[in-house]
Amino acid sequence: MKRREFIKTIMIGSLAFFLIKPAKSKDIFVYVVDSKKCIGCGSCVKACRAENHVPERKYRTWVERYVVTSNGELENIFVESPNGGEFGFGDLDVDENEILRAYFVPKLCMHCDKPPCVKVCPVNATWITEEGVVLIDKSHCIGCKYCIQACPYGARYFNHHEKVVDKCTWCYHRIMRGMRPACVTVCPTGARMFGKLQDEHIQKTLRERNIRILKPELNTRPKVFYENVGWEVW
Amino acid sequence: MKHVRRALVVFINILIILIVVIFGIKGLGEEVYPAIADKLFGVEGIYGTSGEQKEIIKKPVHAEGREYCSKCHEEIYRKSDQGKHNFDCQTCHGAASDHPKMRLKVDSSREFCLGCHKATIGRDNETIRVLHNWENHGKDRVCTACHDPHHPWFD
Amino acid sequence: MTTTVVEGFVYPNHEVFWGVLIVIYPYFVSIITGMVTVYAIAEFWRKELKDIEKLVVISSLPFVLSALLPLLLDLGQPQRAFEIYLTPNFSSVMAVFGIVYLTELFTLLGEMWFLFRVDIVRMAQTESNKLLRLLYRILTLGVYDISEKAIKLDKKIIKILTGIELIAAWCLSYVSFLFGVVKSNPWWNTTILPVSFVFGGLAAGGAMVLLLYLAFTRAYGIERKPNIISTVANYAFYFMLAAFALETINTILYAYKEDIAWAVIKLASTELAVPLAIQVIGSLEALLFLKYVCYRCNLGKIDTPFIAIASVTILVVVFAMRWNMVIGAQLIDYSLRGFVSYTPPLWGREGLIAALGVLVAPFIMLPVVAYIFPPYERKLRAGL
Numbered sequence: 001m002k003r004r005e006f007i008k009t010i011m012i013g014s015l016a017f018f019l020i021k022p023a024k025s026k027d028i029f030v031y032v033v034d035s036k037k038c039i040g041c042g043s044c045v046k047a048c049r050a051e052n053h054v055p056e057r058k059y060r061t062w063v064e065r066y067v068v069t070s071n072g073e074l075e076n077i078f079v080e081s082p083n084g085g086e087f088g089f090g091d092l093d094v095d096e097n098e099i100l101r102a103y104f105v106p107k108l109c110m111h112c113d114k115p116p117c118v119k120v121c122p123v124n125a126t127w128i129t130e131e132g133v134v135l136i137d138k139s140h141c142i143g144c145k146y147c148i149q150a151c152p153y154g155a156r157y158f159n160h161h162e163k164v165v166d167k168c169t170w171c172y173h174r175i176m177r178g179m180r181p182a183c184v185t186v187c188p189t190g191a192r193m194f195g196k197l198q199d200e201h202i203q204k205t206l207r208e209r210n211i212r213i214l215k216p217e218l219n220t221r222p223k224v225f226y227e228n229v230g231w232e233v234w
Numbered sequence: 235m236k237h238v239r240r241a242l243v244v245f246i247n248i249l250i251i252l253i254v255v256i257f258g259i260k261g262l263g264e265e266v267y268p269a270i271a272d273k274l275f276g277v278e279g280i281y282g283t284s285g286e287q288k289e290i291i292k293k294p295v296h297a298e299g300r301e302y303c304s305k306c307h308e309e310i311y312r313k314s315d316q317g318k319h320n321f322d323c324q325t326c327h328g329a330a331s332d333h334p335k336m337r338l339k340v341d342s343s344r345e346f347c348l349g350c351h352k353a354t355i356g357r358d359n360e361t362i363r364v365l366h367n368w369e370n371h372g373k374d375r376v377c378t379a380c381h382d383p384h385h386p387w388f389d
Numbered sequence: 390m391t392t393t394v395v396e397g398f399v400y401p402n403h404e405v406f407w408g409v410l411i412v413i414y415p416y417f418v419s420i421i422t423g424m425v426t427v428y429a430i431a432e433f434w435r436k437e438l439k440d441i442e443k444l445v446v447i448s449s450l451p452f453v454l455s456a457l458l459p460l461l462l463d464l465g466q467p468q469r470a471f472e473i474y475l476t477p478n479f480s481s482v483m484a485v486f487g488i489v490y491l492t493e494l495f496t497l498l499g500e501m502w503f504l505f506r507v508d509i510v511r512m513a514q515t516e517s518n519k520l521l522r523l524l525y526r527i528l529t530l531g532v533y534d535i536s537e538k539a540i541k542l543d544k545k546i547i548k549i550l551t552g553i554e555l556i557a558a559w560c561l562s563y564v565s566f567l568f569g570v571v572k573s574n575p576w577w578n579t580t581i582l583p584v585s586f587v588f589g590g591l592a593a594g595g596a597m598v599l600l601l602y603l604a605f606t607r608a609y610g611i612e613r614k615p616n617i618i619s620t621v622a623n624y625a626f627y628f629m630l631a632a633f634a635l636e637t638i639n640t641i642l643y644a645y646k647e648d649i650a651w652a653v654i655k656l657a658s659t660e661l662a663v664p665l666a667i668q669v670i671g672s673l674e675a676l677l678f679l680k681y682v683c684y685r686c687n688l689g690k691i692d693t694p695f696i697a698i699a700s701v702t703i704l705v706v707v708f709a710m711r712w713n714m715v716i717g718a719q720l721i722d723y724s725l726r727g728f729v730s731y732t733p734p735l736w737g738r739e740g741l742i743a744a745l746g747v748l749v750a751p752f753i754m755l756p757v758v759a760y761i762f763p764p765y766e767r768k769l770r771a772g773l
Contacts (some may be wrong), residue, residue: 186324
């Protein structure tokens with residue numbers, strides 16, 4: 001009986017090699033970021049740190065500033081994220097007239113529908129829940145850091161105190177209580193939106209044409225969508 | 235022939251022991267087996283893949299929403315609700331986790347307000363009222379001297 | 390901090406997560422692959438290599454055993470390592486590694502047993518040291534049959550085991566670097582990578598066999614045979630050539646395609662100037678020396694210093710290749726806008742001292758294994 005189960009797991013496992021199971025439930029969560037509304041104040045980063053006890057210099061969410069300038073030549077792209085944007089952004093040594101466009105882009109775990117990190121975890125310590133959230137079992141993780149290498153968005157970090165990998169959970173403990181993630185809660189301008197795919201405010205933004213995902217060429221199917229960002233964001 | 239048979243027996247025995255160990259430990263349940271090794275090394279934790287999903291849900295919430303604040307501070311809640319400062323209280327006040335016991339501190343310095351309202355490259359004028367002459371506007375005074383932080387506009 | 394941002398924008402969580410230990414791990418695996426392949430060549434094609442069969446088998450065992458060391462040291466929670474067998478995720482290359490590794494280990498042990506069975510039986514009867522005699526007696530499994538028929542059967546089984554081991558070793562080499570499937574890293578995301586990896590490994594294994602042949606023949610006072618050296622050196626030459634060609638083609642293709650990652654790879658390669666220089670110059674030098682060694686050996690002359698220099702160069706070059714592949718790829722941030730630099734710490738679990746210990750480990754184990762399973766007649770050792 002046990003052997004049969006063993007064979008069964010192997011069969012399923014080898015199947016999983018080709019088919020990564022996407023979220024089962026119909027009401028999966030999605031996250032929408034409107035870059036135009038982000039003012040780069042860093043309160044999301046602070047709130048995330050307080051809520052999830054993120055260690056120093058590690059970020060579950062961070063804010064990047066994109067400044068595209070042109071001085072007659074083709075676009076120059078400057079990207080920065082000092083301290084993950086936690087303490088705001090300083091002045092830049094650029095001529096205001098040369099700036100073509102400048103904006104802030106909050107980043108976080110994309111909770112991909114085809115997560116490359118889940119695919120490479122050797123011990124099944126990270127998985128995708130029915131709600132489409134990618135979680136880590138910190139007491140199961142062996143700390144091989146393979147998932148960090150596999151994540152194209154740099155969302156995972158190594159917790160040097162606990163010696164395991166950690167990442168954004170979309171505040172799983174909050175959203176399962178019907179609350180919104182901490183970063184969404186504290187955003188003063190509503191640049192971050194969170195909800196089920198069927199929710200009205202999500203549906204409204206997802207019907208917009210300028211919505212996009214990051215690194216679509218990798219076919220990870222992220223569930224974080226971006227509005228009003230330029231081509232230079234990936 | 236005999237030696238091949240014996241070698242095979244030894245090999246199969248090793249294999250069986252390995253499989254028995256794997257399934258034996260697995261049979262103990264997911265809550266136990268990562269813990270065996272961990273306890274030897276003095277690491278503590280909550281174990282189990284399915285259990286962890288439930289454990290994460292149980293984690294305490296530190297940042298409650300503004301409706302939670304309105305239970306006691308209804309007046310401020312209503313005042314801020316009318317203006318553009320109708321975002322969450324903890325954006326400025328910080329997480330309210332132990333609030334009734336612990337006093338919440340709020341930074342009332344100029345720098346704190348300017349964190350959002352200073353004119354910065356990338357900050358959209360349509361989203362937020364940015365202050366271009368922030369060096370001179372209300373110099374040497376805190377912003378709250380004139381502006382009510384919960385409703386900063388003059389009617 | 391071992392990681393510092395050098396230029397451009399880097400995701401704030403970015404670090405060089407896999408340090409010098411994970412350079413050593415594929416390095417060892419490469420050497421194992423090479424040695425197993427040399428053994429298979431001796432077994433299946435080149436009868437003149439029969440002389441070094443035992444030598445190759447016993448010296449691959451320490452490498453197989455110590456290949457686990459860097460992995461365990463690198464894990465954040467090494468005590469949970471056995472979970473790879475308990476809750477394996479078969480879509481993960483690292484979980485597959487666990488199974489391939491066990492296959493490799495068992496086939497190697499089986500091969501050793503069948504190869505040394507006659508010796509074991511003989512020594513179980515003649516060994517004067519009581520403890521050793523007991524060990525040999527256990528190892529005979531109670532069968533003292535060394536008739537012609539039994540030996541013939543042994544040889545057949547060794548052939549089968551070698552076939553399995555060869556496949557396992559190549560899989561191990563592929564698996565050890567199936568980072569290739571990590572699509573997020575442009576440097577690893579190339580089809581050519583595992584192939585060049587295996588070829589580099591074959592060259593390193595050949596070089597290691599040459600070095601060990603020099604060492605063992607000296608220790609046991611055995612006359613060196615030019616045709617053995619020439620055959621192994623010849624194989625090492627072609628494998629090295631293939632590895633060098635593949636790496637170069639890979640780089641040229643990348644430079645010509647000039648996609649979004651190339652700009653940052655180009656910049657980051659300044660951080661790797663030394664290992665890259667070692668890789669290129671060393672490859673050429675090793676190729677030259679190996680050909681010279683072959684040429685001299687075909688004339689019946691053995692130039693020990695040249696053989697040693699050539700082998701050591703190959704080993705260093707392959708190490709530099711692994712460094713460039715593991716560390717070099719991690720220097721680039723996935724934002725493809727910047728890179729970091731990496732200097733391994735001296736102390737600590739992932740430090741240089743630990744790495745050095747891991748590198749030396751197989752050479753500490755080797756004399757023990759060679760004492761229990763002497764590859765050549767033991768009586769000659771008296772002259773040492």
